[in-house]
């Protein structure tokens with residue numbers, strides 16, 4: 001066992017677990033109560049482990065497959081409206097089953113249905129992030145799916161492997177675990193190539209992996225292995241490593257969290273914080289600036305804290321919540337940049353005010369910080 005890569009698993013505190021349609025619905029025969037119960041048991045142990053509590057988020061497929069079963073449709077429909085109707089029917093069963101099974105394990109759960117727009121629009125992105133983090137803070141386990149009933153083809157995430165990676169990016173997870181109907185990645189599709197060899201470990205984003213992966217093995221799900229490989233690459237952009245493992249492997253989640261090497265591990269080449277800094281630096285354009293006092297500069301640089309409105313003296317430019325702003329000292333030198341939690345108009349009202357007054361000043365409070373340290377990159381001095 002390679003100690004280093006086992007550490008990646010052992011040290012993962014925030015984990016996104018994705019399960020595919022064929023596993024969840026017993027190859028389309030109907031919701032697999034025993035399997036969902038089993039994952040719920042393991043997730044409860046991970047979420048409740050004293051001293052080593054993990055934050056767990058589930059991304060579950062299966063709405064369309066379960067809806068087809070309930071509607072008595074033997075074949076996956078082609079028409080969008082029929083797929084959407086099936087998803088609406090199936091999602092009821094899915095949510096109910098997870099709620100029941102997680103509650104039996106003493107865990108509270110929440111249903112979160114996301115669309116591509118929730119993740120592409122910066123303001124909605126921050127809202128979705130904030131909601132998920134709040135749920136985790138209250139030890140509620142979010143069960144996520146794409147909101148298939150309202151999205152059309154052009155604006156779809158499309159498959160839940162990708163959605164799992166986007167969620168890992170959104171909440172800066174340490175690890176994405178993709179549970180599927182194979183033991184992991186092989187050098188070719190094992191269903192059609194008996195000579196295919198198992199891949200234990202590789203670097204996420206390695207192009208050779210994309211050539212090994214084929215499409216979906218059944219007509220139940222959407223993804224196939226290629227979407228899983230691409231999901232691992234995407235997850236790695238925010239520093240999360242990915243494991244692809246067999247969903248029926250006994251105690252798979254618990255064993256992985258202990259560092260046991262089951263499945264295929266696709267290691268993220270860059271660390272989480274470094275990856276996030278890279279992302280903010282690379283992707284976003286400056287929209288404005290916040291002048292801050294000496295005390296705030298010392299806190300940002302020295303203790304790496306968030307910027308609170310009380311340290312802000314002046315606001316420049318026009319920006320919206322979620323835009324990138326520079327944080328400058330009184331002499332105009334850049335101290336940091338980061339994502340603003342409030343628009344420029346709101347920020348002007350908040351200058352020099354304690355966070356306890358945000359509600360009274362704006363009529364609501366998104367966050368007590370003007371720029372959260374998780375969304376901030378310190379500039380070189």
Ligand SMILES: Nc1ncnc2c1ncn2[C@@H]1O[C@H](COP(=O)(O)OP(=O)(O)O)[C@@H](O)[C@H]1O
Nearest residue numbers: 020021180186188189212214217221223224225
């Ligand atoms: N290189 C590969 N290694 C493993 N499985 C592969 C590979 N290429 C294609 N596959 C196929 O991908 C399938 C898993 O994807 P999919 O059916 O979408 O599952 P899920 O519903 O879990 O997302 C496997 O059953 C397998 O037939």
Ligand SMILES: N[C@@H](CCC(=O)OP(=O)(O)O)C(=O)O
Nearest residue numbers: 021062063064160221222223
């Ligand atoms: N949102 C869809 C999932 C589509 C999908 O990606 O399925 P899968 O390849 O089985 O993970 C559903 O719930 O049916």
